[in-house]
Amino acid sequence: MVDDSVPAPHRAASGDRWSLAVTVIGLGITQILGYGTLYYAFAVLEPQISRDFGWPSSWSFGCLSLALLMGGLAGPWAGRFIDERGARLVMALGSVASAAALVLLSLSQNLVTFALALIIVEVTSVLVLYDAAFAGLSQVAGSKAARRAITQMTLLGGFASTFFWPLTHYLNEQMDWRSVYLIFALIHLGLCLPLHLVVLGKARPPAADETARREDPKADDPVLEPAQGFRAMLWLIAYFCLTGFVYSSFNIHWVSALQQAGFTAAVAVGVGVLMGPSQVAIRFLDMVFGGNLHPLTTGAISSVFLVVALAALLASGVGVVGAVVFAILFGLSQGLSSIVRGTIPLVLFGRTGYGARLGRISAISVAVKSCAPFVFALLIANAGPAFAFSAMAALAALSLITLHFIPRPRLPC
Known part of the structure; x- marks a missing residue:
């Protein structure tokens, strides 16, 4: 009843x-x-x-x-x-x-x-x-x-x-x-x-919803004008390639990179365990408190976490506290990255062509990420871990800059 x-x-x-x-x-x-x-x-x-x-x-x-x-x-x-x-x-x-x-x-x-x-x-x-x-x-x-x-x-x-x-x-x-x-x-x-x-x-x-959108153009949030779409897509791909390169480098070489920086294998493995809980924790916090944040703002927070994580690793020498801070912040950054991978394209371009757009972003970023472990290993072997970590920090900082050039949809008057 x-x-x-x-x-x-x-x-x-x-x-x-x-x-x-x-x-x-x-x-x-x-x-x-x-x-x-x-x-x-x-x-x-x-x-x-x-x-x-x-x-x-x-x-x-x-x-x-x-x-x-x-x-x-x-x-x-x-x-x-x-x-x-x-x-x-x-x-x-x-x-x-x-x-x-x-x-x-x-x-x-x-x-x-x-x-x-x-x-x-x-x-x-x-x-x-x-x-x-x-x-x-x-x-x-x-x-x-x-x-x-x-x-x-x-x-x-x-x-x-x-x-x-x-x-x-x-x-x-x-x-x-x-x-x-x-x-x-x-x-x-x-x-x-x-x-x-x-x-x-x-x-x-x-x-299947094209007719409904024509009848109610405000049914979804505003998206970018077509003239802005190409520029936004280029900067968005650059953002995901830069962050993906850093994540891929450390995810594959986590233990070996920290060992070459002077940490013991036990410390490298031990702090690595902190990444998973950090990812889950930041996703929970975003679910509870992040609803009013624009996805581009969430992406910026993710990049800031990544920059600070690498700065902590560079500044710590072989201190365990620095390694712990690095692992936690790296996990927080990576946890948010999975969210913005789906939300930024949606809020910028809308649902039309959303699947294909995600596929294009993924194809390019995967091609870049597949090279990352090899390049990162070369940097560590030839220039040392400090230079390699600094290069990754520079890429993370560049990812933050790319977000500045992505236009935001105009709100209706």
Whole structure:
């Protein structure tokens, strides 16, 4: 029975909020499962994989780097697919494709088939991970509500490594890596597929809402004028490339870079543990207090954290306190970066072409990030850790400057 004492618009709004909450939680779960099985598990399984095939670890990670690059280059195609057909269909197909790719990976017999299977895994992952989920939330919630929803979802997604590193380690003690990947394939079919079908039931491609936008042009927040769009896109890509280069350099070389700077391995590993909780904490704070901040302001805060983190590392010598401050601030910065990756393009350009736009940004930034670990290693080897850290601090400062040149949409008079 419907309570007539509650106004119909309020009941509808309340129902929409609950529906959106279900979507956020459901997609948050699929991001934990997706990142856990398609990305984080590899680091745990790699030693057994390399031993099984009889090749050095560098070959396995080389295959992963190639696969990640190919996955990033597939981003624009995946984004256009989502824009045209809707996130529900694409993410459901992505769950099936990811399951099939993990089965192929478990069946690989040599370097060629292993590399090809890993490439397929990372290409299919762009159909189910953050960029696809961001587009799905925008199709369910619209531009206005999507920012908070993206923050909430990334808060949940931040637990992927927390759950899947120990889970993968446990499974790998009970069975071989091939069986682990088969179990992960079943997770995509048994959990991710039905969740995508259920929680994205209200997702509509932007093209389906064109008539509604013409009838109510104020339905979404204002976006940039077309004349400003190209300039904004160039500076935005520059921002994500600069910050991504720094994150990628340290994420790959965290322990070795700190050791070469004079820290012990125990200190490097110990402070590295602080990054995960820092990412989750800042996403929670952004969810509670950041609703009134423009996403470009959030991006600026992220860059400031990164600059200060590197300054603390340079100033600390080999002091443990400096390393702790660096790890916490680095985690805070990286935690916000996942949010602004989805919210800045949405608030600048709107929902039309959102998926394809995220894909183009991802393709370029992934190409840059794939070079980062190699360049960073060269800098440390030839110029020393202090110079390498200073160069990263300069890139972080440049990222802050690029945000200044991005125009903001005009508010309606």
